[in-house]
Amino acid sequence: MAVAVVAAPSPFLGNSSFHSRKTTFRRYIQNSDVRFSIKSIFWGPRKAVEPAKLELSLGDFSLPELGSEGDQTNSDKQKNLSVSVVSSISEVSPDEWDACSLDSSGPEKFNPFLTHGFLSSLEESGSAVKETGWVPQHIIARDGCNKVLGVIPLYLKSHSYGEYVFDHSWADAYHTYGSRYYPKLQCCVPFTPVTGPRILVRNTNYRDQVFDILVSALVALTIKLQVSSLHITFPSANEWGKLKEKGFLQRIGMQYHWKNRDYRSFDEFLMDMKQSKRKNIRQERKKISAQNLTMKRLRGYEIKAKHWDMFYKFYRNTTDNKWGTAYLTRDFFHNMASKMGDQVLLVTAEDGDELVAGALNLIGGDTLYGRLWGCLPRAYYPILHFEACYYQAIEAAIEFNLDKVEAGAQGEHKIQRGYMPVTTYSCHYILDEGFREVISDFLIRERAQLELVMKYYTNSVHLRITLLEVLKRNIVG
Numbered sequence: 001m002a003v004a005v006v007a008a009p010s011p012f013l014g015n016s017s018f019h020s021r022k023t024t025f026r027r028y029i030q031n032s033d034v035r036f037s038i039k040s041i042f043w044g045p046r047k048a049v050e051p052a053k054l055e056l057s058l059g060d061f062s063l064p065e066l067g068s069e070g071d072q073t074n075s076d077k078q079k080n081l082s083v084s085v086v087s088s089i090s091e092v093s094p095d096e097w098d099a100c101s102l103d104s105s106g107p108e109k110f111n112p113f114l115t116h117g118f119l120s121s122l123e124e125s126g127s128a129v130k131e132t133g134w135v136p137q138h139i140i141a142r143d144g145c146n147k148v149l150g151v152i153p154l155y156l157k158s159h160s161y162g163e164y165v166f167d168h169s170w171a172d173a174y175h176t177y178g179s180r181y182y183p184k185l186q187c188c189v190p191f192t193p194v195t196g197p198r199i200l201v202r203n204t205n206y207r208d209q210v211f212d213i214l215v216s217a218l219v220a221l222t223i224k225l226q227v228s229s230l231h232i233t234f235p236s237a238n239e240w241g242k243l244k245e246k247g248f249l250q251r252i253g254m255q256y257h258w259k260n261r262d263y264r265s266f267d268e269f270l271m272d273m274k275q276s277k278r279k280n281i282r283q284e285r286k287k288i289s290a291q292n293l294t295m296k297r298l299r300g301y302e303i304k305a306k307h308w309d310m311f312y313k314f315y316r317n318t319t320d321n322k323w324g325t326a327y328l329t330r331d332f333f334h335n336m337a338s339k340m341g342d343q344v345l346l347v348t349a350e351d352g353d354e355l356v357a358g359a360l361n362l363i364g365g366d367t368l369y370g371r372l373w374g375c376l377p378r379a380y381y382p383i384l385h386f387e388a389c390y391y392q393a394i395e396a397a398i399e400f401n402l403d404k405v406e407a408g409a410q411g412e413h414k415i416q417r418g419y420m421p422v423t424t425y426s427c428h429y430i431l432d433e434g435f436r437e438v439i440s441d442f443l444i445r446e447r448a449q450l451e452l453v454m455k456y457y458t459n460s461v462h463l464r465i466t467l468l469e470v471l472k473r474n475i476v477g
Contacts, residue, residue, distance in 0.1 A: 058083040058139070058217045063206045080144035081210065083217045085137050089120050089153075092140055096148035100200040110365030111196035113189045117339030118362075119153060125332035128190040132327070133158040137185070139217055141210055150201040150210045152218065156225070157186045162327050164193035164409045165233045165253060165426045170439060174228065179432070185222055187232040191327045193255070193409045194369055195424055198235045215246050222429060230429040240425040248427035249436070251443050254450055256412075256419035258390075258405040263398050266391070269418065277416055284383045285391060291381055294350045295388070297396055300342035307346060308333040311358045314374025328372075333360075347392045349375075349384055357381065359388040361396070366403040368393055390417045421454045 061081040086092065094116035101114040112118060122128035123136060134155045141150040159182060160167055174181035187198050201210045222230040232243065244250050263269045270278045288295065298307065312330045319326045337344050340362065349357040357375035361368055370393050373385060393405045407419060415421070428443075430436035 056084045058220055061213050063209055081141055081213060083141045086140055088136055089123055089138055097151055100151045100202050103203040104197040104200040108365045112343045112362040112364055113192050113194050114196055118336060121332055121336040121339060122190055125329045125335050127328050127332045134190055141214055150214050152187060152199055152214055155186045156183050158182050161325060162191040163233055181228045184227050185230040193234055195234045197239060198232050232427040235425055240427060243427040248429050249440050249443055251426045252447050252450060253424040254421050254454055255409060255424050256414035257422045258394055258419045260397055260403055266395050284386055287383045288387050295392060296348045298346045298348060303337060303346050308337060310355050314358050315372055317377045318374040347388045349388055357384055357388055368397045368402050368405045370407040415457060421457045
């Protein structure tokens with residue numbers, strides 16, 4: 001349901017009833033559901049928004065002098081920095097974008113979702129474009145020699161779909177008081193709740209200075225566009241801490257990840273589980289062979305066009321059955337696969353000669369990222385979802401010697417299958433002072449509740465893991 005937004009002045013600016021309105025708004029937010037499966041009306045049209053008319057340049061900056069006196073390693077041109085907005089990632093060369101991404105994470109923590117190949121596939125396929133409410137507004141920083149020193153994936157949005165950090169109640173509250181929440185700026189990887197750096201900076205002597213300039217440019221663009229807010233979702237923990245110092249509100253969330261404790265096999269991983277969980281997992285895996293299903297893990301060139309055509313059918317079946325939205329087009333899967341190569345891992349299930357289900361994963365520097373799952377319409381194979389998405393991912397991570405598996409958002413059932421809760425992060429810059437203050441209070445209370453839940457889950461298995469690790473060390477010693 002979409003309701004037209006009333007374009008009215010903020011009730012918190014120049015209003016004699018400021019305190020009474022703020023108190024009422026505070027009650028509204030406090031009474032809202034702070035669980036992590038919030039469903040709500042979106043106040044605003046779910047359609048494309050036109051980017052405001054603005055100068056592409058966000059300013060020119062001079063980087064400070066560094067090094068010893070007389071050091072001429074950097075020319076005057078290299079010490080000049082210009083920051084601008086581009087309307088498509090295609091305006092930046094893949095090599096320069098990827099150099100910023102790789103330097104930000106380091107090769108050991110390479111994040112495939114931040115690559116030019118992945119992000120350009122979203123735009124070229126029509127998945128994250130103006131027509132779907134995702135207007136690219138990427139920020140680029142270049143030195144005087146036109147070398148790219150930093151980039152930020154950024155979008156102007158007319159809705160809150162495809163983000164996995166829920167601000168729906170905030171939008172409803174804005175509407176209640178005649179204020180406009182959409183459009184807003186969103187710094188993220190579209191449709192992908194994966195943690196990683198968001199402000200991507202080359203590894204130079206000026207790295208910290210470029211980072212600060214890019215953050216200032218983000219805020220300046222938010223003010224220039226006169227949008228309600230700027231949201232940076234799933235940044236790294238380090239960025240999250242830095243952005244608090246820049247005036248951003250902090251929010252945490254929770255996902256379930258599997259940790260590889262130097263396992264040599266799936267059976268060795270099972271020995272770290274409680275006996276009841278170990279038995280349950282083994283029984284579940286036996287049901288796959290009992291249904292005459294064959295599981296395969298295909299990588300890179302092994303994945304053919306026919307696999308992607310079928311996987312798109314699986315994907316649409318999942319979104320249609322769950323009243324979801326098919327954010328990704330068929331072309332996205334083909335484009336992404338052609339650009340990402342061996343970073344793509346597709347788990348498939350075959351019933352005889354027929355492909356009946358699949359799970360899409362991407363391989364990072366130290367992480368296997370589980371993304372999407374689906375099966376044939378009207379097909380039912382008990383436990384197949386758990387096998388394709390969780391157990392096959394664990395086996396692959398052990399085989400590739402990866403540190404962990406990130407299996408996407410939500411899902412308490414993952415705990416029974418070896419996945420544990422971890423903290424995720426987001427940062428929010430709210431322009432309106434009144435809304436900002438109340439949302440800040442809301443986030444403090446939400447965080448306390450979430451930390452309590454995480455503590456309960458973690459404590460329930462921590463003692464067993466600790467004892468097993470002690471035993472392993474004693475045996476090895």
